[in-house]
Amino acid sequence: MKELERDLGLPAVLAISIGAMIGSGIFILPALALEIAGPAVILAYALAGLLVVPAALSKSEMATAMPEAGGTYIYIERGMGPLLGTIAGIGTWFSLSFKGALALVGGVPYLLLLFDLPLKPVALGLAGLLILINLVGAKQTGRLQVAIVVVMLAALGWFAAGSAPSVQSANYVGFFDSGLEGILAATGLVFVSYAGVTKVASVAEEVEDPGRNIPLGILGSLAFTTVLYVAIVAVLVGVTDPGSVAGSLTPVAVAAEATLGQFGVVAVIAAAILALISTANAGILSSSRYPFAMSRDRLAPPSLSKVSERFGTPVTSITLTGAVLLLFIAFVPILDIAKLASAFQILVFALINVAVIAFREGSAEYEPEFTSPLYPWIQIFGLVTGGLLLTQMGTVALVGAAAIIVGGVAWFFFYVRPRVDREGVATDAVRRRVGRDLLSETESAMNDSRREVLVALTKNLDADRERSLVSIAADLVRPDDGRVVVVRFEEVPDQAPLTDDLTVQSPSDRSFETRMASLSEELDVDVEADEIVSHDTKHAVVNFAENRGVDTIIAEHEPLRLRSRLLGDPIDWVVRHASCDVLLVDNLGYDLPARIALSSDGGPYPPLAVNVAEAIAKADGSKLSLWYPENSTESDQYKRTIDEYQSELSALLSVPVRSELFRADGGQPSTPDVVVRPGSDERLRNVLFDDGPVFPSPGCTTITVYQHESSRPRLGRRLLERVTF
Numbered sequence: 001m002k003e004l005e006r007d008l009g010l011p012a013v014l015a016i017s018i019g020a021m022i023g024s025g026i027f028i029l030p031a032l033a034l035e036i037a038g039p040a041v042i043l044a045y046a047l048a049g050l051l052v053v054p055a056a057l058s059k060s061e062m063a064t065a066m067p068e069a070g071g072t073y074i075y076i077e078r079g080m081g082p083l084l085g086t087i088a089g090i091g092t093w094f095s096l097s098f099k100g101a102l103a104l105v106g107g108v109p110y111l112l113l114l115f116d117l118p119l120k121p122v123a124l125g126l127a128g129l130l131i132l133i134n135l136v137g138a139k140q141t142g143r144l145q146v147a148i149v150v151v152m153l154a155a156l157g158w159f160a161a162g163s164a165p166s167v168q169s170a171n172y173v174g175f176f177d178s179g180l181e182g183i184l185a186a187t188g189l190v191f192v193s194y195a196g197v198t199k200v201a202s203v204a205e206e207v208e209d210p211g212r213n214i215p216l217g218i219l220g221s222l223a224f225t226t227v228l229y230v231a232i233v234a235v236l237v238g239v240t241d242p243g244s245v246a247g248s249l250t251p252v253a254v255a256a257e258a259t260l261g262q263f264g265v266v267a268v269i270a271a272a273i274l275a276l277i278s279t280a281n282a283g284i285l286s287s288s289r290y291p292f293a294m295s296r297d298r299l300a301p302p303s304l305s306k307v308s309e310r311f312g313t314p315v316t317s318i319t320l321t322g323a324v325l326l327l328f329i330a331f332v333p334i335l336d337i338a339k340l341a342s343a344f345q346i347l348v349f350a351l352i353n354v355a356v357i358a359f360r361e362g363s364a365e366y367e368p369e370f371t372s373p374l375y376p377w378i379q380i381f382g383l384v385t386g387g388l389l390l391t392q393m394g395t396v397a398l399v400g401a402a403a404i405i406v407g408g409v410a411w412f413f414f415y416v417r418p419r420v421d422r423e424g425v426a427t428d429a430v431r432r433r434v435g436r437d438l439l440s441e442t443e444s445a446m447n448d449s450r451r452e453v454l455v456a457l458t459k460n461l462d463a464d465r466e467r468s469l470v471s472i473a474a475d476l477v478r479p480d481d482g483r484v485v486v487v488r489f490e491e492v493p494d495q496a497p498l499t500d501d502l503t504v505q506s507p508s509d510r511s512f513e514t515r516m517a518s519l520s521e522e523l524d525v526d527v528e529a530d531e532i533v534s535h536d537t538k539h540a541v542v543n544f545a546e547n548r549g550v551d552t553i554i555a556e557h558e559p560l561r562l563r564s565r566l567l568g569d570p571i572d573w574v575v576r577h578a579s580c581d582v583l584l585v586d587n588l589g590y591d592l593p594a595r596i597a598l599s600s601d602g603g604p605y606p607p608l609a610v611n612v613a614e615a616i617a618k619a620d621g622s623k624l625s626l627w628y629p630e631n632s633t634e635s636d637q638y639k640r641t642i643d644e645y646q647s648e649l650s651a652l653l654s655v656p657v658r659s660e661l662f663r664a665d666g667g668q669p670s671t672p673d674v675v676v677r678p679g680s681d682e683r684l685r686n687v688l689f690d691d692g693p694v695f696p697s698p699g700c701t702t703i704t705v706y707q708h709e710s711s712r713p714r715l716g717r718r719l720l721e722r723v724t725f
Helices: 010-021 029-065 072-080 082-112 119-136 142-166 179-206 210-239 251-259 261-287 289-296 315-331 334-361 377-391 395-416 425-445 463-480 507-523 537-548 562-567 570-577 607-620 636-652 683-688 715-724
Strands: 452-457 483-491 526-534 552-556 581-586 596-598 624-629 657-662 674-678 701-706
Touching: 010 142, 010 179, 010 210, 029 072, 029 179, 029 210, 029 251, 029 334, 029 377, 072 082, 072 289, 072 334, 072 425, 082 119, 082 179, 082 261, 082 289, 082 315, 082 334, 082 395, 119 261, 119 315, 142 210, 142 251, 142 261, 179 210, 179 334, 179 377, 210 251, 251 261, 261 289, 261 315, 289 315, 334 377, 334 395, 334 425, 377 395, 425 607, 425 636, 452 463, 452 537, 463 483, 463 507, 463 552, 463 581, 463 607, 483 507, 483 537, 507 526, 526 537, 537 552, 537 570, 570 581, 596 607, 607 624, 607 674, 607 701, 624 636, 636 657
Parallel strands: 452 483, 452 552, 483 526, 552 581, 596 624, 596 674, 624 657, 674 701
Antiparallel strands: 581 701
C-alpha cells in the first residue's frame, strides 16, 4: 500500500494556513464592518481572532489524533454522529460556498478599478471559469499558492509600513460609539476572515512531527494573521477621512491611493485580485468535496461521490456546488453573503469544540499527540461565545443558521437514518455516563429498606391470585423484617350512606383474614389484614397508603382496552396520585421455583425495577434473566456498551444473572414465569402507541414498576436515556 511522505515542515504549515486566511477578510470586510462598529472595527478583528482560539486548539488536537481523517466534517461526524455530521457537512459546504461567492463579488470591484465592466456579469463569468477549471481537474500547485501568499504579504506589508506615517489620531475619535452590540456584530461579520486557520488539518497526514507542527502552525498563523489584520485595519482607519471607507467595495485601494499614490493602488489591486481568485478557487475545490465525502459516508446520494473517468473529478458534486455558488452571486447581497458565511462558520467551529469533548469522554480509541490546554473550559468558552456572536449578527445570520440546522435534521430523518446505523463517540460517551449514574443509583436503592408494603385488593380474586400478590409483597419486605398490609377495598354507590352496619364483618371477610394469617406463617412475614368500605376506591387506596406511610402499593392490573386507556382506570389514577412507588401486576400466578426476567423498554433498567426483580429471584432461589430488545440496526459500539452495562449490573446483584435478547414482535428466548418491567409516565404515548415489549401470554405474570415521581429522573435525564439507549 502506498503511503504519503511526511515532508511538510512548520514553514509549509504556516504558509498553508496563512494563505487560506488572507483574502476577503482584509480586502472586503473592513468596509462592511466599519459601517457597523466605526473605528472599533479594529477591536472586532482582534476579538474575532481570540474567539477562534478554542476551535483552533480543538482541531489541532483532533488532527494529531486522526491525521489521516482530514476535514472538519469527518471529525464532527465521527465524534457527534451522523445527525450532527449531516448538519456540519451541510453547514461547512454552505460556509465555503458563501466564502467563494464573497471572494468573487468582493474581488471583482478591484478589477473594475482598471476596467470599466459590469460587476455581477464579471463575477458570474469568473465563477463559471473556476467551476470549469475544477471540473477538468486543474489544481493550484503548491508553488503557485506560496507565490500568491508572498505577493499578498509583500503588498500588504508595503501598504501598512508606507501608510503608517500618515495615520491621523483624529480618525479614531468616537472609538466606542457603536457600543458593545456594534462591536460584537462586527466581530461576527469578520469571523469568516479566520475560517481557513484550520485548513492545514486536511493535509495533516503529510505533516512531519504533527504533534508539534500542526498546533504550532495553526496557532502561529492565527496569531500572525490577527496581528496583520489589526495592523492593516488600524492603518486603513487612520489614513482615511472618517466614514470615507465605510461601505466602499475597495477599501484597501482607497486607503492606498491616499498614502501611496497610483503605483500603490496598482500593487494592492494585483494582490487583491490574486488573493480573491485564489480564495474563490480554493472555496470551490474544498466545498465541492463536502457533498463528495458525505456521499461516501451515505449521508448524501451516491451520485455525488462518482468520479469522472475522463477528468478524475467528482463532476456531480462540483456541478452542484457551482450552481449554488452562481445563485449566491446572482441573488444575495454582499453584506448578507458575508454574514451567512460567518454564521455557518461560527456554527461549525462550535461543533468542533463539542466534538473534542465527545472524543475525550467517549470510549473510542483517541490518542492525540497534542492535547488542548484548559480542557474542557476552553471548549465551553468557544461554544458559549459562538452562540453569543450568532445572536448579535442580525436576522439574516440567525435565520440562515436555523435553516441549516432544521434542513440538516430534516435531511437526516428523511434520507440518512434509514441508510446509516453508526453513531458518534459522543452518544456512546453520554450513554456510558448515564449507565454509570444509573448503576450508582441502583446500588444505593439496594440498601433502601421496605418497612411496609400495601397489597390493595380492589376486586374479588381467587385464592391463588390473592396468594401471588401477597407473596410478591412478602419477597420485598422479608430482608428488612417488614410488614405486608393486605386490604380489601369495597366500593358502595354514592347514594348509599356509609353507616355502621357496613363495618360488620361478613363470613367472606373472616375467611379472608384467616387466609392472611395462614399466609403469614407460610411466608414467614408479618401480614396484617383489613377491610375498607368507601364511595371511591381509588381515593381510599391513596389515602390509606399516605396515612399509613407505606413504601409501596401492589395491586392487580389487567390489560385494558383502548377505551379504558383513554378514559382512565382507577388503578392508573392511583399510580399518578400515590405518595409512594406502585407495582401493577398482570396476575396469572406462578409456581416456585420461578423463572424471573427483568425487561427493558429500550432504555436502561430503573433501580426500583432491578430491586424488585432481585428481591423476587433471591427469595425464590431463582436465576434472573436480563432482557433487552434485539435491534439489528444498532452499531457494534452500542451493543458492546450495553453488554458492559449489563455485566456491571450483574456484578451488583446477589443472584445468578444471564442476559437474553428478545424481539420487538414479542419473540422471547425463553418463557419466564414472572417478568418485571419499568412503567412509563408518558400516558398519551402509551395510549396511542404502546410500543413496550409484548410479553408471553398466557402463562406469565407481569409486574410493571412505577417509581414515585420524587425518585424518578428529571425530564432531561429521561430524554437522554431515551435517545442514547
